[in-house]
Each structure stands twice: as structure tokens, then as C-alpha cells.
Amino acid sequence: MPLIDAAARAFRGEVDVLAIGQDAAGNALLVERHQLTAPMLDDSELKISYAYNVEIVPTIILAAAGGAELCRFEGFGKSDWQNVLSQAAYLAGRPELQIDWSGYPTSRPGCGSKSVEPGVAERLAADASGSRLRARQIELGADEDPFEFMFERGLTDGLPVVPPTPERVMRMLAGTRRDAQEVIATVPPNLAPLTIEKVAANAVMAGCRPEYLPVVVAVLEAVCTDEFNIHGVMATTAGATPTIVVNGPIRHRLGMNMKVGALGSGNRANATIGRAVKLALRNVGGARPGEIERTALGGPGKYTACYPEWEERSPWEPLHVERGFRREDNVVTVFGLEPGPRLIVDQLSRTAHALCGSLGMALESCWHPKLHAYGEVLLVISPEHADTIARDGWTKAQVRTRIQEAGARPIRELLPDANAGEGMTLRQFGLANPAPEQLEQRIAKFRKPENINIIVAGGEAGKFSSAFGGWFSGPMGSISVSRKIEEAPKSE
Amino acid sequence: MTQTIRIVDPTDERVPLSRTLAPRPQHLSGVVALLDIVKPRGDVLLDRLEQRLAERVPGLTLKRYRKPTFAKPAPDDLRRRIAAESDFVIEALAD
Numbered sequence: 001m002p003l004i005d006a007a008a009r010a011f012r013g014e015v016d017v018l019a020i021g022q023d024a025a026g027n028a029l030l031v032e033r034h035q036l037t038a039p040m041l042d043d044s045e046l047k048i049s050y051a052y053n054v055e056i057v058p059t060i061i062l063a064a065a066g067g068a069e070l071c072r073f074e075g076f077g078k079s080d081w082q083n084v085l086s087q088a089a090y091l092a093g094r095p096e097l098q099i100d101w102s103g104y105p106t107s108r109p110g111c112g113s114k115s116v117e118p119g120v121a122e123r124l125a126a127d128a129s130g131s132r133l134r135a136r137q138i139e140l141g142a143d144e145d146p147f148e149f150m151f152e153r154g155l156t157d158g159l160p161v162v163p164p165t166p167e168r169v170m171r172m173l174a175g176t177r178r179d180a181q182e183v184i185a186t187v188p189p190n191l192a193p194l195t196i197e198k199v200a201a202n203a204v205m206a207g208c209r210p211e212y213l214p215v216v217v218a219v220l221e222a223v224c225t226d227e228f229n230i231h232g233v234m235a236t237t238a239g240a241t242p243t244i245v246v247n248g249p250i251r252h253r254l255g256m257n258m259k260v261g262a263l264g265s266g267n268r269a270n271a272t273i274g275r276a277v278k279l280a281l282r283n284v285g286g287a288r289p290g291e292i293e294r295t296a297l298g299g300p301g302k303y304t305a306c307y308p309e310w311e312e313r314s315p316w317e318p319l320h321v322e323r324g325f326r327r328e329d330n331v332v333t334v335f336g337l338e339p340g341p342r343l344i345v346d347q348l349s350r351t352a353h354a355l356c357g358s359l360g361m362a363l364e365s366c367w368h369p370k371l372h373a374y375g376e377v378l379l380v381i382s383p384e385h386a387d388t389i390a391r392d393g394w395t396k397a398q399v400r401t402r403i404q405e406a407g408a409r410p411i412r413e414l415l416p417d418a419n420a421g422e423g424m425t426l427r428q429f430g431l432a433n434p435a436p437e438q439l440e441q442r443i444a445k446f447r448k449p450e451n452i453n454i455i456v457a458g459g460e461a462g463k464f465s466s467a468f469g470g471w472f473s474g475p476m477g478s479i480s481v482s483r484k485i486e487e488a489p490k491s492e
Numbered sequence: 493m494t495q496t497i498r499i500v501d502p503t504d505e506r507v508p509l510s511r512t513l514a515p516r517p518q519h520l521s522g523v524v525a526l527l528d529i530v531k532p533r534g535d536v537l538l539d540r541l542e543q544r545l546a547e548r549v550p551g552l553t554l555k556r557y558r559k560p561t562f563a564k565p566a567p568d569d570l571r572r573r574i575a576a577e578s579d580f581v582i583e584a585l586a587d
Binding site for chain 1: 497499500502504560561565
């Protein structure tokens, strides 16, 4: 303080010397203790500290009249002070200050600026004029509970959400280098533009960590395509939900669970990535249950449905490699499927033939046992089942062939009758007055073997697999979409 | 520093426009579009409606339209065509 005051007096009229303090009461105390004549500016709001990127106090900055910085140092350094005072004297056109330096230490460290305290830096960044945030901000009353507010405004899926404060949204945006205002998609049914900032706000609400953000963005880009038809998936009176499979090294970096309980619950990344997608579709796209979301019953997958494949435990190529990506690529694949898995029990089969026969029979119940020549499903094969199949050396193609064979039924069994009124019509097979032998033609469950999407996941113990039944799949409904995650966090 | 809590609006920030229904016409005349969204048996319903309307309102022009799939919104050109060509629309949601 004495040095600041000496400089202020010596250079008055030529170089402005200002003391800036971060605490109003503390500033007053300093002025009184040192009988300061230099102006003391109050920066309790820390805006100057933020603008000048001050991390340590004290920080001494010599700046040109326009504000451009000429030099700075932090803490106390005798030679630093001598240097800055000398420069200031030169700029002022005044003689150098005569100071008795013998009483000063060579150097002393400073301490942390209030502007970089946890939580404060993000608030300052959110408030700054160049802030990445542009969305409307809603100020809550001092007595309002933010969690209750989110429920009352209809912003949640029925579970509590983390209030997306500007600080939290700023922290979330640290997960991407993309411009916060970049529009990544137009979201049906409202056909609303979806910015990275809006994705980040919904990701905060879902409970995501910033490093999950690029995955959430990739999924939203994938579902908002004509092929995927998210409008239909969300609006159908049947029950479908965007079901996400994550492949690539990012599964490990995000700590996703592909082992015990892979299909839920208990893992933050699995749970919150899927939830963030659903919240964005609800809040930005307007797909709210009872409004445009019209499912008769829904299901648990309507909250979240995001699962990594246990590629390392699979005897086969992982899903994304089958779809033309490199093994080291990070890829999301989205399917419009039933909102929740169905369990397939087979504890007795000891051959690939027998086990895949069981899988085929179980998959026949998807949609309805009489509805055949249908589209995409997702089959999640557990490690024990994968081992049984791998012992016989079967490829995925052989698994699919056996499933198709086991699920095939003659046309006569697929027609509606008094015992079960659902089924296929003769017209669907191009038949008007079929001869009896024509009704013996066997129809496979799936239009194409590739409609049976296969991944491996789950705990080491348990001869159980799971399947996600399909929706109305194909060009007239929804087609699964894979998308590379362009921005993956670096490994730690 | 202020202690109140602010949140970033996670919605599309658009207030839906409220639209009033068109007044109910007293008489049917001109062109009536019969739109089949291709759900099962929607055609059965529309066949019957077409037959009954032809009987009860002579002189009415009845035009049939089909969506390519019930699982997606009607394509823009279909919507424009119906709007340009008809005075009324009856849509069969069926199952």
C-alpha cells in the first residue's frame, strides 16, 4: 500500500494509480490504516478482477490508457516493483522514485483471488458481456425452492432435476469446444432450434458431468434426422423411446457400466446421458406426455435408455464396427424401440443351436407372436450366453440365421382367428384365394436378418439375455442411426 | 453479490399461439377432402363416409387423399394440395 500511494503521489496527472479491492469492508480498513490518498475502487462484484483474469491477489498491472496491459506481476516481488515503478516514471516523464527498499522482503507470495473461487468463476463468466449464455434466464424469488420450481413449471420427467443455474450451465459448456449458440438440430414436434446451450441446460438438469455433453449432442443430432423420425417415436400411441448404444473407448473414459446391471440402474453416465436426451426432447422439442407424447402406457425407458456395449467381452465385432466405423471411434447408435428390456431366460441350453433357438422363440413375442416380417430389435446377449455361442464358433450371422429359423411360422398360423384376433392379412402376402399349400409357406420373424441388432453386455454370471422389442421400423417409421462422437474427452 | 437464484431457461422459449376453431359451417358444399392416414381400416371408414355423403348431399365433390405413412407428419406438398383443392377435410384416424 505505501508503494501504491507513493506512486500515486509521484505520477499524479500523468499516470493514474488505482487500488482495487475485492471486499468493501476490507478496502475501507486499508484506506484508513495506510492513510491512502490513491483512489480505492470497490470490486466486490469481481467484474474487474474477472475482466483482467486476476487469479492471485495482489496483482499489479501496468496498462496503457486504452486498457491494454503493458506488464503485470503477482504477489510481492521487490525487483518486479522496481521495474514497474521505473516504467511508470518513464511513461509519466517524471524522475524515478526514491524508495528505501531495505525494509522490503525480496518476494512474498499472494493468495487466491475471490474471482476464481469455486462457483464464483462460472457466475462471473455467465455474467460477463462476452458470456457464452444467451438463453432467457429466470430469476427465482428468495423464498422459492428451485427444485419445486422446476416441477411446477413442468420442466421435469417426474424425478427431481438439478436446477440449471448459469454457473452450472457454464461448467457444462466446458465439456465442448463448440459454439454455445450453434444450432445442432431442429427438434420435432415443435420444430424448435436446439442450441448447444439448451442441450447443456438440459444435461445439467439430468445430472450429467461436462464430459458427457458431446455424447448427448451426438445422440440428439442422430435422433433429429428424417431416418430416425423422432416425431413418430415420441408421438406414437404404441410405446417407443430413443434407445442409445454407446461404442468406443469413451465408454471407459466416462465410467459407463457395461457389466453387472448394464441395463439399469446405478451408473451415472448410463442414466444421465439418456435422461438428458429425453429432457431436451421434452423441453425444447415439446414432446410432453399427455400432449404430443401420446403413448398408451409408456415404460421405464421413457426416462432414460442408454447402454454401452461390453466390446472387450464379446466374441464378435462390436456394433459400431459392423456399421462401418473403426474400433477406436466413439459412436452412438440410436434405435426407436420399446421403452424397456424384456428378459429372455435360458439356463439349460449348452449349444449355440439350442440357445439361439430359444432366443428366436423369445423374440417371436415382440409386437405380437403373429406379426412377422417386422423390423428392428436390439438383442443384448449376456457374457454366459455369449460364451455358449462362442464355444461352437458361431458368427453373428449364424446367430441371426438360427433366430430367423426358430421364429419362422407358416402363414396359416399368422392369420387372425377367434383365439387371437391380431395377425397378418392374406393381402400382405399377395394372396387372395390361397391354396392350402400356399398357407404352409414359412415367414421369418424379421424382414431381414440384419434387423436383429446384437450387442454383448451384462454381468459374468447369469444365463439370461434381454431384448428390446421394436416399433414401426423402416423408411415409413424409424430407422436406426449411428453417429460418431466428434469431440471425445482425452483420457486422464 | 446477489444471493437470488437464476436458472437458464431449458425450453424453446416460445409461447404457443392459441388458435380459435373455424366457425362451424351451416351447409356442406364444394369439395370435401377425405384423408386416410393409412392406419388399418381407415379406408373402411372413409368408404362408408364417402358413400353416405354422396347420398345425403348431392352435388358435393368428394376427393380422396392418403398419407404415405401414419408414423410421420403429412408431407408439406400433400398438406398444400389439400388446402388448395378443398373446402373441408375429414381425416380418418382409425384403427
